[in-house]
Amino acid sequence: MQVQLIRNATLLLKVAGKTLLIDPMLGARAQYDPLPMAGNNLRYPLVDLPFPAEELPQLVASLDAVLLTHPHPDHWDTVAQQLLPKELPVFCQPADEETLLGQGFTQVRPVEGQLNWEGIQFSRTSGQHGTGEIGKLMGTVSGFVVEAGQQRLYIAGDTIWCDDVTQALDQYQPDAIILNAGAARFAQGDPIVMTAAEVLQVAQHAPQAQVYAVHLEAVPHGTENRATTQAVAEQEGLSSRVHVPADGEWITIQK
Known part of the structure; x- marks a missing residue:
């Protein structure tokens, strides 16, 4: 199983001979x-794609499916909606089925x-996209295992540290975890x-897993960057298990 961080929460996942695009935000910088x-x-x-935009058609042509945690515009932008073939399988949370069908x-x-599907098992997990009134406004979000x-990857989606996350960690015991x-x-x-502190809580709760922090330095409401996240991991002695990949970087998931 291999994962490429493209940008923000956009990932390319190669698993069981298939290629999946996760939470695509494919528009140009700004x-x-x-x-x-x-x-x-x-x-x-805030940043460009890690490859020329002219390569997007080649990327799209390589895809077997899309996995969508939720349709906020930094996870499902208009460029992705326009470029992706309408007959491509899109795995999603039930709350988004009608929206996606309405988009064609x-x-x-x-x-x-x-x-x-095709030798791959998707298990949907819940999350909490903030607290209070803001959390309610953010709507329903999901993660996926x-x-x-024998390999198990937990993509937590847009969630804070909460009971939904601990339940997913305890139930699935993932080998690798990708956190927004x-x-x-x-x-x-x-x-x-x-x-960054919550990323460490995840790592401490799941000592068997490698943890990857993404969703960094690409959207204007982010308040912590890669350096902050990596520094916190180093301070707590967890830099061997908590990783902060660069845009375009490939990750190999191992048991």
Whole structure:
């Protein structure tokens, strides 16, 4: 099982002979208007793709499916919606099935609990995309455990450290965990994804797993960068298990 961090939460996953694109945000740097309530006027994405935009058709042609944790625009942007073939299977949370069908995608596969496809098992997990009123406004979000053979990868999605995450860690005992970090937050309210300290809580709760922090330095409401996240891991002696990949970097998931 191999994973490439493309940018933000966008990943390319190669597993069981298939290639999946996860949470695609494929627009050019600064293509989109500032996020409401972000507290700044920065257009996003803040950084370019790690490859020329001219290579996007080649990437799309290589895909067997898409895995979508939720359809916020930094996970499912208009460029992705336009470029991806409408007949491509899209695995998603049940709450998004109607939205995706309305966008013209014909092979929408909602995952209620577990779903098996082409030698891959998807198990949907829950999460909490913030607290209080902001958390309610963020709506329903999911994570997914992807399993093939003896390898098990937990993609937590946009969630803070909460009981849903601990339950997923305890139930699935993943070999590797990908966390959306950066402590993104709006002008009001608490962070809506994990802080560096919460990334460490995950690593401490799952000592068998390698942990990868993504969702960094690409969206304007992030408040922690890669250096902060890596420094916290080093301070706690966890840098051998907590990793902060660069955009474009490949990760090999091992048992």
